[in-house]
Amino acid sequence: MTVTITDLTGLPRTLLFTLRARAEEHGRSAPIISDPLAAEWHGRIPPTPMEVYTAVFQLGTAVRAHLYDQIARQFIHARPRSLIVELGAGLSTRFDRLNDYPTNDYQTIELDLPPAIAFRRQFDAETDRHTFLPASMTDPGWPAQLPAIPPEDILFIAEGVLFFLPPDEIARLFTLLRRHFPGATVAFDVLTNRFSPKARAAFAATDTPMQWFVENEADLAQYGLAVQESRVVTHLFPKRWAALGFDVARLKVGKGNVVATARIDR
Numbered sequence: 001m002t003v004t005i006t007d008l009t010g011l012p013r014t015l016l017f018t019l020r021a022r023a024e025e026h027g028r029s030a031p032i033i034s035d036p037l038a039a040e041w042h043g044r045i046p047p048t049p050m051e052v053y054t055a056v057f058q059l060g061t062a063v064r065a066h067l068y069d070q071i072a073r074q075f076i077h078a079r080p081r082s083l084i085v086e087l088g089a090g091l092s093t094r095f096d097r098l099n100d101y102p103t104n105d106y107q108t109i110e111l112d113l114p115p116a117i118a119f120r121r122q123f124d125a126e127t128d129r130h131t132f133l134p135a136s137m138t139d140p141g142w143p144a145q146l147p148a149i150p151p152e153d154i155l156f157i158a159e160g161v162l163f164f165l166p167p168d169e170i171a172r173l174f175t176l177l178r179r180h181f182p183g184a185t186v187a188f189d190v191l192t193n194r195f196s197p198k199a200r201a202a203f204a205a206t207d208t209p210m211q212w213f214v215e216n217e218a219d220l221a222q223y224g225l226a227v228q229e230s231r232v233v234t235h236l237f238p239k240r241w242a243a244l245g246f247d248v249a250r251l252k253v254g255k256g257n258v259v260a261t262a263r264i265d266r
């Protein structure tokens, strides 16, 4: 299947936005993340309208990528033979960003909807340690396609995606993870009911509305998740938020976009 940029619609199209955010971050003088591959891939993509793309989206995406990189590095350090599965991988370049890591025994699987994986293949090729899995993350068929690795050695990363799914699909996803991978770790970002009404309205006006919100982290227990760590995206890199006109003291007391790391209950 060849998927061109004009064929990319709905949720798979959102992968262009986060790629652009990482590419632009890489081009800054003191970047939060360095991501030469994202810059290269983004440079190969023809200019395309991105209605929801703003400087705030760009910064939030870069901070989030930085947080997930930290989580992945810690995991690989503790479990050198680990497997990282990116759920809704899009054009994630994390495998390349972490490739300087001394322990090179871990593997990465990029899971995404078939059109997104077909698009990815135009930029990236599979290797023994880095493979692609075309599937919906809520499809009960994909867990059987993972290599036989103890769940404790698996880190699932769902970056910038779960809030696009309706709550019933979120429940189905976590039920699936719990059934097949008890004891695994999952890192994901979750929006609280206090998340920016402006950003919500911008996405609501497109075919990719944000659909999943929680009141607070305690809401995650219902999915069989034991939250181990959570970081608020707008609490990091205060100078960058201030440069966009935010009152940092006010940001500090708010909690709209949280990156959580949780253990999947046994």
Ligand SMILES: C[S@@+](CC[C@H](N)C(=O)[O-])C[C@H]1O[C@@H](n2cnc3c(N)ncnc32)[C@H](O)[C@@H]1O
Pocket: 011, 012, 013, 014, 015, 018, 019, 087, 088, 089, 090, 091, 092, 111, 112, 113, 116, 135, 136, 137, 138, 158, 159, 160, 161, 164
């Ligand atoms: C905003 S992009 C984020 C991509 C990547 N994680 C990143 O941060 O650059 C959201 C991605 O989630 C994927 N996605 C949405 N729903 C999905 C589903 N049910 N199963 C797998 N992937 C999904 C989309 O195709 C898209 O590539």
